[in-house]
Amino acid sequence: MANWQTYTITGIYRDYYLNFSLDGSVTFSDGTKNYVNCVKCYPFDTYQTGDQIEVNLDETINRLSCNDMESTSIVRKASLICGSFSFDIFRSSSTGKSANDCEPSSRNRC
Secondary structure, three states, rough: OOOEEEEEEEEEEEEOOOEEEEEEEEEEOOOEEEEEEEEEEOOOOHOOOOOOOEEEEEOOOOOOOOOOOOOOOOEEEEEEEEEEEEEEOOOOOOOOOOOOOOOOOOOOOO
16 A cells, blocks of 8 residues: 655746655655645646645655656545545546656756
């Protein structure tokens, strides 16, 4: 079972990637950082300051902090669990794209 940790996005830097400043630390292979980078596509491009996200720490420990996370199996919007039902805390998007439509950034910041 994955080791998911919940964080609040405290700031966003948008460039050819998305840098989410977080209210806690994420452990990467090159150290502990208060941010996570994601590819600039759906669903990550819909995340906003104040949103809660979950980060799979079992995955980030094997990646450099400068890598762009490209999958919702690593970074995803936090969900509410009510009994046997799970509700995404996710703003709807009209793009119709899924996380599988993402391509990793062609630029390497490492």
